Amino acid sequence: MRLSRYFLPVLKETPAEAQIVSHRLMLRAGLIKQSSAGIYSWLPMGYKVLRKIERIVHEEQIRAGHIPMLMPTIQPADLWKESGRYDAYGAELLRIRDRQDRDMLYGPTNEEMITDIFRAHVSSYKDLPLTLYHIQWKFRDEMRPRFGVMRGREFLMKDGYNFDLTKEDALHAYNRHLVSYLRTYERMGLQAIPMRADSGPIGGDDTHEFLVLADTGESEVFYDAQITDLKFGDREIDYDSVEQCRAVLDEFTSRYARTDETHDAAEFAKIPEQRQRVARGIEVGQIFYFGTKYSDPLDATVQDADGNKVPVHMGSHGIGVSRLMGAIIEASHDENGIIWPEGVTPFHCGIVNLKQGDAEADAACEALYKALESHGLEPLYDDRNERAGGKFATMDLIGLPWRITVGPRGLKNGVVELTSRRTGESEELSPEAAVARVAEVYEAHKPVNAAV
Numbered sequence: 001m002r003l004s005r006y007f008l009p010v011l012k013e014t015p016a017e018a019q020i021v022s023h024r025l026m027l028r029a030g031l032i033k034q035s036s037a038g039i040y041s042w043l044p045m046g047y048k049v050l051r052k053i054e055r056i057v058h059e060e061q062i063r064a065g066h067i068p069m070l071m072p073t074i075q076p077a078d079l080w081k082e083s084g085r086y087d088a089y090g091a092e093l094l095r096i097r098d099r100q101d102r103d104m105l106y107g108p109t110n111e112e113m114i115t116d117i118f119r120a121h122v123s124s125y126k127d128l129p130l131t132l133y134h135i136q137w138k139f140r141d142e143m144r145p146r147f148g149v150m151r152g153r154e155f156l157m158k159d160g161y162n163f164d165l166t167k168e169d170a171l172h173a174y175n176r177h178l179v180s181y182l183r184t185y186e187r188m189g190l191q192a193i194p195m196r197a198d199s200g201p202i203g204g205d206d207t208h209e210f211l212v213l214a215d216t217g218e219s220e221v222f223y224d225a226q227i228t229d230l231k232f233g234d235r236e237i238d239y240d241s242v243e244q245c246r247a248v249l250d251e252f253t254s255r256y257a258r259t260d261e262t263h264d265a266a267e268f269a270k271i272p273e274q275r276q277r278v279a280r281g282i283e284v285g286q287i288f289y290f291g292t293k294y295s296d297p298l299d300a301t302v303q304d305a306d307g308n309k310v311p312v313h314m315g316s317h318g319i320g321v322s323r324l325m326g327a328i329i330e331a332s333h334d335e336n337g338i339i340w341p342e343g344v345t346p347f348h349c350g351i352v353n354l355k356q357g358d359a360e361a362d363a364a365c366e367a368l369y370k371a372l373e374s375h376g377l378e379p380l381y382d383d384r385n386e387r388a389g390g391k392f393a394t395m396d397l398i399g400l401p402w403r404i405t406v407g408p409r410g411l412k413n414g415v416v417e418l419t420s421r422r423t424g425e426s427e428e429l430s431p432e433a434a435v436a437r438v439a440e441v442y443e444a445h446k447p448v449n450a451a452v
């Protein structure tokens with residue numbers, strides 16, 4: 001993309017309404033625009049990052065054996081009356097009446113709808129296990145929408161639902177989700193710690209929230225510092241293996257890590273004092289096992305091997321796709337702007353032309369642009385007729401991890417400058433070597449799943 005032809009409405013001023021850094025930077029870098037409280041348009045570059053996040057979520061869900069689909073945003077109230085949640089959910093539920101006077105609602109989550117689909121089509125244990133998911137907009141009429149996309153009213157969520165014959169099978173699905181979530185967040189450059197949590201209006205016995213540590217997080221968290229040493233990394237895992245998934249759950253949940261809702265001061269006190277941590281975190285996902293909470297009232301049953309009708313065991317599993325963008329920025333920025341992790345960056349590499357209109361510099365930038373594209377990378381070329389200082393400030397603000405700077409002086413010596421946004425370190429290289437270096441970095445961040 002050439003910046004002169006793109007739509008990147010960066011702001012010079014710091015927006016006064018934004019209280020936290022991610023919100024400020026999302027507005028300043030032209031990623032989002034508020035349309036009403038807690039409801040945002042995703043401007044082109046914000047939309048690009050959102051799709052990158054979404055893609056990683058899809059890839060890791062599909063890798064774990066979960067099946068993508070899409071359910072509508074507007075749901076019939078009848079289903080929610082059947083489950084009892086129409087009344088229980090309260091004022092966060094946006095209730096709508098259509099012209100036929102039917103009660104509808106804008107879905108805040110989809111347990112009822114997926115259970116309805118299940119009961120219409122599945123009747124035998126032979127069709128289990130089954131995990132379906134979608135990535136769809138949700139609406140919750142939050143009392144205090146704030147912090148930009150962090151606590152929106154309309155937000156994008158991945159929600160997945162597992163259907164299993166037994167509690168043991170459903171717990172395997174739970175563990176499988178935990179593993180896939182660890183991978184998902186790490187690919188976005190985040191450490192998200194699973195913490196024992198409270199189940200809230202979803203209900204159920206077993207639940208973990210995934211928290212990204214950040215001072216601006218809305219949740220208070222208590223944990224053993226040892227947990228932050230754990231990395232999932234690039235280990236191979238067989239998602240069908242009950243033992244392997246269970247072992248990961250044990251590894252990542254055996255140390256104390258809880259949100260304030262389930263915090264137990266006596267247990268916490270048993271951790272050696274120098275390892276006790278009280279901090280704040282951003283909830284970027286949650287997994288639940290809730291047994292037959294929805295299959296009972298909605299009569300979602302299967303026939304087991306003995307011919308008995310039994311309710312299915314279920315769980316639901318959410319990732320805050322749009323909130324993640326805020327969380328990533330909270331975790332990765334400096335005083336000059338965003339620092340995108342390679343996995344989600346809107347463009348792979350910036351190209352800054354120090355002397356627009358200089359025939360040699362222009363030609364070198366064009367050649368770099370093509371060379372990056374030929375490696376399957378997407379460059380953002382600042383081809384505007386601006387001063388170098390302004391171009392650098394824009395690049396720093398929008399946070400592309402790599403920048404190649406081209407100027408007549410360097411070109412005389414056959415070199416361009418490759419700069420890492422994260423470390424600020426620059427190196428002079430031939431244009432070919434710079435492209436090769438950038439391509440090599442992104443090898444580890446290639447899409448992995450053709451099914452997406």
Ligand code: ATP
Pocket residue numbers: 109140142149150151152153154155157200202283284285286318319320321322323
């Ligand atoms: P919270 O406690 O933050 O209100 P929740 O526990 O009600 O969230 P879940 O039902 O667990 O939310 O939804 C799954 C994920 O969706 C959450 O982990 C969070 O990342 C995201 N999410 C929930 N509410 C919002 C919101 N208002 N804006 C943006 N993302 C949200």
Ligand code: MG
Pocket residue numbers: 209283285286
């Ligand atoms: Mg939650």
